[in-house]
Amino acid sequence: MTDFDKMSRRDFFTISGKAGLATVMASAVGINFGMVQVAEAAVGKGKVTPFRFAILTDAHLFSQADHKFDAMLAKAVDDVNSMSPMPDFVLYCGDIAQNGTADQLEKGKKILSKLKMPIHFIPGEHDWYLDMGAAWRGNFGAPTWSFDHKGVHFIGMNSILVKDFWTPAGLSAKERMGVMEMLESPIAGPWGVQAEQLDWLKKDVKNLSPDTPVVVFTHSPLWDYYPRWNFQTSDAPEIREILSKFERVMSFHGHVHQTLYNKIGNMGSVGTLSTSWPWPYPDIKLPYPQYQMNRSDPGNFEDGEGSQFIDLESNFTGTHHYQPFGDMLTPTMKNGFKV
Ligand SMILES: [Fe+2]
Numbered sequence: 001m002t003d004f005d006k007m008s009r010r011d012f013f014t015i016s017g018k019a020g021l022a023t024v025m026a027s028a029v030g031i032n033f034g035m036v037q038v039a040e041a042a043v044g045k046g047k048v049t050p051f052r053f054a055i056l057t058d059a060h061l062f063s064q065a066d067h068k069f070d071a072m073l074a075k076a077v078d079d080v081n082s083m084s085p086m087p088d089f090v091l092y093c094g095d096i097a098q099n100g101t102a103d104q105l106e107k108g109k110k111i112l113s114k115l116k117m118p119i120h121f122i123p124g125e126h127d128w129y130l131d132m133g134a135a136w137r138g139n140f141g142a143p144t145w146s147f148d149h150k151g152v153h154f155i156g157m158n159s160i161l162v163k164d165f166w167t168p169a170g171l172s173a174k175e176r177m178g179v180m181e182m183l184e185s186p187i188a189g190p191w192g193v194q195a196e197q198l199d200w201l202k203k204d205v206k207n208l209s210p211d212t213p214v215v216v217f218t219h220s221p222l223w224d225y226y227p228r229w230n231f232q233t234s235d236a237p238e239i240r241e242i243l244s245k246f247e248r249v250m251s252f253h254g255h256v257h258q259t260l261y262n263k264i265g266n267m268g269s270v271g272t273l274s275t276s277w278p279w280p281y282p283d284i285k286l287p288y289p290q291y292q293m294n295r296s297d298p299g300n301f302e303d304g305e306g307s308q309f310i311d312l313e314s315n316f317t318g319t320h321h322y323q324p325f326g327d328m329l330t331p332t333m334k335n336g337f338k339v
């Protein structure tokens with residue numbers, strides 16, 4: 001049995017032990033760290049009580065004290081706390097740490113504890129591969145979860161799981177983390193949510209009617225954006241197939257550190273601004289060029305980063321707003337765009 005098998009089995013026991021493999025509240029973490037309120041309205045009626053949620057992601061905190069990325073995450077927390085109306089909750093889309101160490105994860109948890117609303121977490125590859133998610137789970141709970149809120153079914157999954165490449169290669173934990181930290185890292189092979197989470201997803205949505213509003217969070221995009229940089233999830237086609245019964249699905253992801261949008265079938269997929277640095281756009285034709293940010297100014301280290309929030313309406317349309325630190329939005333995106 002590989003480490004991945006062992007870890008994912010344990011994660012699923014964590015969830016199933018609490019509430020079965022159906023909808024769970026397993027990771028409704030806030031540091032606040034209380035549970036997110038239970039939905040007032042049952043999902044499955046296609047009706048949403050309008051509300052706002054925010055997304056923070058990819059802080060990539062280093063162990064060094066007073067690193068500039070600490071202040072940038074704190075600034076994004078202030079921006080979210082200053083919103084009017086306030087978001088009902090925040091979703092953190094992975095890569096809190098740079099090298100997966102416990103001190104980096106704990107520093108992130110401390111900075112995020114200043115949020116005035118609950119927060120939910122999914123992991124990124126930088127959080128996970130030093131100890132196979134042990135410190136991450138100790139701080140943030142199970143990486144696979146779902147909950148209902150104001151008529152919407154929210155799903156979070158761990159999309160950065162790879163098959164065991166380190167045991168045959170005789171790599172240490174630190175070397176394994178080093179491989180996974182690289183942007184272009186063909187050694188590990190493609191990552192994904194893998195079979196057990198696919199089974200969980202099937203069960204999770206089995207009893208939901210097609211008009212249920214569904215929002216899904218993963219660290220990597222649920223489409224083949226740019227596999228060379230692992231800007232993809234290898235089993236995204238299976239995920240999209242499982243969710244294809246729904247009239248509409250909104251997908252939000254971290255990892256790409258840039259504004260990005262794509263639509264495949266019933267799923268609209270939105271990339272998010274990191275609080276650390278922007279990645280350049282790969283030299284390929286993008287599906288929706290109108291949602292690309294301006295090239296960031298390399299002389300301004302706050303340019304190209306920030307936070308985002310989404311306003312959901314009663315008919316499950318949403319307006320996505322990027323909230324950058326600097327002035328980098330094209331006119332198309334200044335007032336938000338429909339997702
Ligand atoms: Fe990242």
Ligand SMILES: [Fe+2]
Nearest residue numbers: 095124125255
């Ligand atoms: Fe990442």
